Amino acid sequence: MTYTVGIDVGGTFTDLLLLETEGTAKIPHKTSTTPANPADGVMTGLRDLAEIVGRTPEEFFGEIDLIVHGTTVATNAVLTGSGARTGLVTTEGFRDILEMRRGIRSRKHLYDNKYVAPAPLATRDLRAVVTERIDVDGKVVTALDAASLDEAIARLRAADVEAVALCFMHSYRNDEHEVIAKQAIREQLPEVFLSVSSEVLPQVRLYPRVSTTVMNAYLGPVVERYMRNLVTQLSEGAFAGTLMIMQSNGGIAKPSSVAELPASIAMSGPAAGPVAGLAYVAARGLDDCTVVDMGGTSFDASLVKDGEVQVTREGEINRHMISLPTTHVHTIGAGGGSIGWIDDGGLLRMGPQSAGADPGPAAYGRGGTLPTTTDADVVLGYIDPDYFLGGRMRLRADLAEEAIRTHVAEPLGLSVVEAAAGMYEMVNLAMASGTKNVSVEAGYDPREFPMVVAGGAGPVHSGMIAHELDIPFVFIPKMSSVICAAGMLMADLRHDFVRGFNAMLSTLDLGVARTLIDEMAAEGAALLDDEGSDPATREVVVSADLRYVGQHHEIILSFGAEEFLGEGDGKARVAAAFHRRHEELFGFANPDADVEILSLRVTAVGRRPGFELGGAGAGGAGLAEALKGRRPVYLRTERAKVEVPIYDGDRLPVDVVVEGPCVVEEPQTTIVVPEFFDIVLDRSGSYVMYRKGRSLADLDRLVAAEGSR
Amino acid sequence: MTADLNPILTSVIASRIKAVGERMGTVVERSARSPLLVEGRDFSLGIYDVDGRLLEQTEYIPILGYAAAPAMQYIARKFKGKVAEGDAILHNDTYTGGNQASDWKVTKPVFHDGEHFAWVVISAHQADVGGAVPGSYNPYARDLWQEALRLTAVKVHEAGEVREDVWDLVFGNVRLDIVAEDVKAMIGACTVGERELRTVVDKYGLDTFRQVTESILDSTEAMARQLIRSIPNGSYEAEWICHDDGFDHDAEMLIKVRIQVEDEHLHFDFTGTGPQTPGYVNAPLAVTLSSVMITFFMLAEADIPHNDAIMRCIDVTVPEGTLLNCVYPAASGFGNHLSDQICAVIMLALGEALPSRVTAGWNPLYGAVINGWNDRLQRPFVDILMNGLKGGGGGTEGADGYDHIGLIASGGALGAQDPEMFEHNNPVFLERFEYTRDSGGAGQWRGGLGVETVIRFTNDGVQASIFGDGDTPETAAPGLNGGRSGSPNRIEIAYPDGTTKVADLKDLVSDLPAGTVYRQLAGGGGGYGDPLARPAELVAREVRYGYVSVGSARDHYGVVVDPESLELDPAATAACRSGVPAGAGSSG
Numbered sequence A: 001m002t003y004t005v006g007i008d009v010g011g012t013f014t015d016l017l018l019l020e021t022e023g024t025a026k027i028p029h030k031t032s033t034t035p036a037n038p039a040d041g042v043m044t045g046l047r048d049l050a051e052i053v054g055r056t057p058e059e060f061f062g063e064i065d066l067i068v069h070g071t072t073v074a075t076n077a078v079l080t081g082s083g084a085r086t087g088l089v090t091t092e093g094f095r096d097i098l099e100m101r102r103g104i105r106s107r108k109h110l111y112d113n114k115y116v117a118p119a120p121l122a123t124r125d126l127r128a129v130v131t132e133r134i135d136v137d138g139k140v141v142t143a144l145d146a147a148s149l150d151e152a153i154a155r156l157r158a159a160d161v162e163a164v165a166l167c168f169m170h171s172y173r174n175d176e177h178e179v180i181a182k183q184a185i186r187e188q189l190p191e192v193f194l195s196v197s198s199e200v201l202p203q204v205r206l207y208p209r210v211s212t213t214v215m216n217a218y219l220g221p222v223v224e225r226y227m228r229n230l231v232t233q234l235s236e237g238a239f240a241g242t243l244m245i246m247q248s249n250g251g252i253a254k255p256s257s258v259a260e261l262p263a264s265i266a267m268s269g270p271a272a273g274p275v276a277g278l279a280y281v282a283a284r285g286l287d288d289c290t291v292v293d294m295g296g297t298s299f300d301a302s303l304v305k306d307g308e309v310q311v312t313r314e315g316e317i318n319r320h321m322i323s324l325p326t327t328h329v330h331t332i333g334a335g336g337g338s339i340g341w342i343d344d345g346g347l348l349r350m351g352p353q354s355a356g357a358d359p360g361p362a363a364y365g366r367g368g369t370l371p372t373t374t375d376a377d378v379v380l381g382y383i384d385p386d387y388f389l390g391g392r393m394r395l396r397a398d399l400a401e402e403a404i405r406t407h408v409a410e411p412l413g414l415s416v417v418e419a420a421a422g423m424y425e426m427v428n429l430a431m432a433s434g435t436k437n438v439s440v441e442a443g444y445d446p447r448e449f450p451m452v453v454a455g456g457a458g459p460v461h462s463g464m465i466a467h468e469l470d471i472p473f474v475f476i477p478k479m480s481s482v483i484c485a486a487g488m489l490m491a492d493l494r495h496d497f498v499r500g501f502n503a504m505l506s507t508l509d510l511g512v513a514r515t516l517i518d519e520m521a522a523e524g525a526a527l528l529d530d531e532g533s534d535p536a537t538r539e540v541v542v543s544a545d546l547r548y549v550g551q552h553h554e555i556i557l558s559f560g561a562e563e564f565l566g567e568g569d570g571k572a573r574v575a576a577a578f579h580r581r582h583e584e585l586f587g588f589a590n591p592d593a594d595v596e597i598l599s600l601r602v603t604a605v606g607r608r609p610g611f612e613l614g615g616a617g618a619g620g621a622g623l624a625e626a627l628k629g630r631r632p633v634y635l636r637t638e639r640a641k642v643e644v645p646i647y648d649g650d651r652l653p654v655d656v657v658v659e660g661p662c663v664v665e666e667p668q669t670t671i672v673v674p675e676f677f678d679i680v681l682d683r684s685g686s687y688v689m690y691r692k693g694r695s696l697a698d699l700d701r702l703v704a705a706e707g708s709r
Numbered sequence B: 001m002t003a004d005l006n007p008i009l010t011s012v013i014a015s016r017i018k019a020v021g022e023r024m025g026t027v028v029e030r031s032a033r034s035p036l037l038v039e040g041r042d043f044s045l046g047i048y049d050v051d052g053r054l055l056e057q058t059e060y061i062p063i064l065g066y067a068a069a070p071a072m073q074y075i076a077r078k079f080k081g082k083v084a085e086g087d088a089i090l091h092n093d094t095y096t097g098g099n100q101a102s103d104w105k106v107t108k109p110v111f112h113d114g115e116h117f118a119w120v121v122i123s124a125h126q127a128d129v130g131g132a133v134p135g136s137y138n139p140y141a142r143d144l145w146q147e148a149l150r151l152t153a154v155k156v157h158e159a160g161e162v163r164e165d166v167w168d169l170v171f172g173n174v175r176l177d178i179v180a181e182d183v184k185a186m187i188g189a190c191t192v193g194e195r196e197l198r199t200v201v202d203k204y205g206l207d208t209f210r211q212v213t214e215s216i217l218d219s220t221e222a223m224a225r226q227l228i229r230s231i232p233n234g235s236y237e238a239e240w241i242c243h244d245d246g247f248d249h250d251a252e253m254l255i256k257v258r259i260q261v262e263d264e265h266l267h268f269d270f271t272g273t274g275p276q277t278p279g280y281v282n283a284p285l286a287v288t289l290s291s292v293m294i295t296f297f298m299l300a301e302a303d304i305p306h307n308d309a310i311m312r313c314i315d316v317t318v319p320e321g322t323l324l325n326c327v328y329p330a331a332s333g334f335g336n337h338l339s340d341q342i343c344a345v346i347m348l349a350l351g352e353a354l355p356s357r358v359t360a361g362w363n364p365l366y367g368a369v370i371n372g373w374n375d376r377l378q379r380p381f382v383d384i385l386m387n388g389l390k391g392g393g394g395g396t397e398g399a400d401g402y403d404h405i406g407l408i409a410s411g412g413a414l415g416a417q418d419p420e421m422f423e424h425n426n427p428v429f430l431e432r433f434e435y436t437r438d439s440g441g442a443g444q445w446r447g448g449l450g451v452e453t454v455i456r457f458t459n460d461g462v463q464a465s466i467f468g469d470g471d472t473p474e475t476a477a478p479g480l481n482g483g484r485s486g487s488p489n490r491i492e493i494a495y496p497d498g499t500t501k502v503a504d505l506k507d508l509v510s511d512l513p514a515g516t517v518y519r520q521l522a523g524g525g526g527g528y529g530d531p532l533a534r535p536a537e538l539v540a541r542e543v544r545y546g547y548v549s550v551g552s553a554r555d556h557y558g559v560v561v562d563p564e565s566l567e568l569d570p571a572a573t574a575a576c577r578s579g580v581p582a583g584a585g586s587s588g
Helices: A038-052 A057-063 A073-080 A097-103 A146-158 A176-188 A206-236 A255-260 A268-282 A373-379 A397-412 A416-441 A458-469 A480-490 A510-530 A561-565 A570-586 A696-708 B007-031 B066-078 B164-171 B177-204 B206-229 B285-300 B308-312 B335-350 B419-425 B536-545 B550-557 B570-579
Strands: A003-009 A013-020 A026-032 A064-071 A086-091 A127-130 A140-142 A163-167 A193-196 A242-246 A289-294 A299-305 A315-317 A320-322 A329-332 A338-342 A348-354 A451-454 A473-477 A493-504 A538-548 A555-559 A595-606 A627-635 A640-648 A657-659 A662-665 A670-673 A677-681 A686-691 B043-049 B054-059 B088-091 B103-112 B115-125 B154-158 B234-243 B252-262 B265-269 B314-317 B366-374 B379-384 B428-435 B451-457 B462-468 B490-494 B500-502 B506-512 B517-522
Touching (some): A003 A038, A003 A480, A038 A057, A038 A206, A057 A064, A073 A206, A073 A315, A086 A146, A086 A206, A097 A206, A097 B428, A176 A193, A193 A206, A206 A242, A206 A255, A206 A320, A242 A255, A242 A268, A268 A299, A268 A329, A268 A473, A268 A480, A348 B007, A373 A397, A397 A416, A473 A480, A538 A570, A555 A570, A570 B007, A657 A662, A670 A686, B007 B043, B007 B054, B007 B115, B007 B177, B007 B206, B043 B177, B054 B066, B154 B164, B154 B177, B252 B335, B308 B314, B366 B517, B379 B419
Parallel strands (some): A003 A064, A064 A242, A086 A127
Antiparallel strands (some): A003 A013, A013 A026, A299 A329, A338 A348, A493 A595, A538 A595, A662 A670, A677 A686, B043 B054, B043 B115, B088 B103, B088 B154, B490 B500
16 A cells, blocks of 8 residues: 655644545645754654555554655745745846835735834845946846956955845846846855846836845745655655655645745645545536635635636735745735724624634633633534534633623623624635635625635635635535645645746737747756656646736736747737736726737646545434434524534535534534525535525536536 | 713724725725726725714825715705615715815715715726826826816716616717716625715614714814824914926925924914916815814824714815915816825924834825827727825935835825736836835935836837926935935936937826837925934945945934945944034935
8 A cells, every 4th residue: 555645734733644545545734843843853753654445554664655745844934934044136226126026015004103114124224236237128237347346245245144145137038147136155165055136036116026036045945955854854754756846836846946945935835725625626627716715813715716726926924925826925914813892982893803823712611711602602502512623622611702792792782692693704704705815806796606615614614705705615624624634635736937028919929928938848857857747748838928018017918838839819819818817806997099018937847646535424214313303503693693503514414405494513624504495415525505595506507617617 | 972972882883884994995906907996905984974074084195085075965955855775976076075186986875774864985096087188198288178077976876777878878978888887886886885884874773874874973072182182272374385287397486384293183274385487277165174083093003993073173275266276267287186285384394393113205296197009908098197296205204215216195005016927017128127226215214215217018009198296406305404405306208219308297298109218206205303313223224225326324314334345334434424514414
């Protein structure tokens, strides 16, 4: 027997999912994250799995074919300021672009004069300038002055930097000065990690480019150390399989290519969620979905459209911008720990303050006295205090009630249940609004996207979020609590490339475009070769950053290389697609106007086989067998707690409709099915909750409609 | 229903209405063309009831927030009973509630079952609005017609259809095509807002919606009263001098405020403020009202909804015919920027009552709009030099002033152009764009840093309209409670023939040849508190960063740093700091 393991190292827990390569068993497991050295937690988790499958650690490690690993190590290094001591070499006159952040204090702080921005990742004493200049058309205006370069390097050497970022004005157009400087730095500072802007992100806009290049340098030594440590520990444990790393773009890559571009895993953590979400709806033939993940302090929403995870080039960690393609995750400060409070105007608010994991909600009995979302869930009967996390943690309903009575119910003159219902509704509204934003921003109607729910607390709230947004179908994977680990095992190999220039689409030289595209595709092919990807499974997606003249945001439009470069008028085809997309996004288009093109991009994908999601198990014989009992839960239409059936998810039969309102309890989570929905356990290993009056057949019709589009 | 109106329902509907404004903002931000809207985020959204009362606003830039309120009251009156579903109205007139002729408002009425119950509006700064000077900052204007096309509220859409006659009239009087595109984006945002707001009312019914909005306003009023109670009762006064009215470069104009705090009520009285000027340095009343609100929100230090209820506890008196409430038909193109001075004078007045909340002075705006022809892209261009004009914010207890933030009335929302995009979009070569050493006023919390921007024009015939204040040490951002002033503003123009010119505070410079170098120093913010109390290590670190010079560290902060190693000399610092007589660090 051989195994495949997905490992998602989060802030609190390390989630693992074990698959039998030649079998059907899927074993989810959770262990505590070890922040000082996350590799330790990974090793602990793997040894736990060995025990679960009844093998010695040595036997087990030898039997693992593939580990796919996502990690927050890079994100945390940026958040805690524990990255490398990083220098920046840049063009004279532009030393402070990184720190200025375009002079924006951010919309969240319009009136906050006490706000202090986080320090830049390369402080000013470590930013050295070089006399050189290339203009907007790529022409050398001032030749690189070697003496100033040597002086800059000497300055960084004296400052003892571990990493250097190199970024000159307009290097995306002409990299010759960066090439010269790169050589000099390599020679004079051979030990440092070097990050060069024309390699990391050769596209127009100095601030995002310098910021991304600096972050890449800042993370280089950290990521390298972490990888080395992990690989060493794994091989000491007799692991001889393949290790792959989850990147922010939703694809995986070999440790060696991640070490080259460490900023590519800056947001590795949440990137696998949408990949998994897609797999669950794909099992039903769909290729669109919204994926929501509710944790203790935050709620993440992301979008998958036409089988593609939506990515953004405007990512940010603690106000440090990163412009590499990053899975677009909209995060809001609402979760199980969000605290309910009454503002000075007498209105109820939820969050953004959170009780976190410690002391946590009042119901945890760890000294928390402020009422949280989880406390409201307990008071409303949604969470059984004796069956939280499958009974592994007892909750104190009395403390939850007390917190809500004191801080919400009494000040508002309401009953405890009314107050809890208000808290539940307010937090759901906030999450619904966040969910809606991801589709509206991308120009779509949220109702057309089935929702996939992740995270332990998500299924308690997903029904009412879907009700609010009028979303008819909600998928709740049985493995929703380890969904990112599952997503990692499903992710494709993926490498992104960009070449910036500027031209009008109408006068663009297609020969030049073809050369750039071929160049990028060849780079991608080389990486995929190295990763052992079968050429038959590969795809090359070309995209371009397009806008109307005078606009300031580009639309990134994807197409096949042949659509652009092939027979007939490829430019006209691309222009037409741009006008259509503009209309979709913004409600208007100018079909007669010329289109400006600022970059060409190539994404090289090596598709990997997914795995059989099934594993709902044999299930029970009938509903009666799965019925655990009844308990009162709050129903909005009744405005009161009403007795509803409680089912044991592990004993539910597949393909049998369970009518709402009801509650389905799984070891890792509780699914609340409001009175507006029914639910069915699907063979694909997912519950599908759907609006009353609809049916799974409607879902199939939706698929047919998509197919005919 | 009112009797048992559930506070939860109120909370729920309040958060839904808030989401409507956010959604409108997303549409504009994503689809507009003008750098002002997209990069500068110079716009704001609002939801008003049918009578023009502000229910909720989402501002991307503070000055445009409450500034739309007077115009909406006018529009609500003028069009009462005369609008239909699908209408869209355009307005900019400064004598019917507008704040600046460049800030256009697009509003649409919102209906439920045939009943008009609300307005959604977006206010946004346009790249050009006609008048004598592209970009519409005309320092020589003597009346409003020389500044801009005047729009006293016209329907540009009727029942969902464009009124082409009106549309062509309006945009036939504007130089740049992108303005029409931006107005389309604004109408699109209003359509989205209209749809979303109608969904809320469909869900709860109009009666409930009305009752709930009343209780939202009551709730906000209660919060505002609570906040005002935290300000000690009393009468607080201050004065501020503005400079250069466009005709007389030596003109001095007085702004005077007396703030009366009485339990839960605030009264701002600008009586004593100087008369309106003959040129464009005049503020319409909307600007003054909006500036009062901005300062209130900054001093409140609390998350409070922005709606009409706040005005129930705040009165503002501004005599007609003064600098801050000019009368027809005065020009007022610069008026929006008097908000800097209005905010400053209020902070100054309340310094005694709220010492830990006020900030030292912010760098007063001094900027330029450039326009001309771009050979490279074969089209005309207009750009506000946001990069050049963003100076430092004022220090405050507990925080240094924000670096390179720009005018106080923007709250740090205005983004500077990206250097590469700036060269891509305009016929310019950027020689330098960096923080300026010693620009931030010394203080326990120093003023924010200013920047130096050096631009070479690459096309003949560039015109620059220059406007602002604060170009001398005396008029730069003042320090507070012992802090020093920030550095002053300056704009110099070096012609290719070797001649140079230092720009006036209000200036119009035309026909600049290619090769002309425009150099601008945006000054720093004022420092807060005694510089001798700033940790010596921190001062030494900023010397190593190059934000503070060795000389300034010694002279202003009493911190001795070795000029070679740039290391702190603790012994010399202790001696220096004890040797500096008390009070020597006071405001300069």
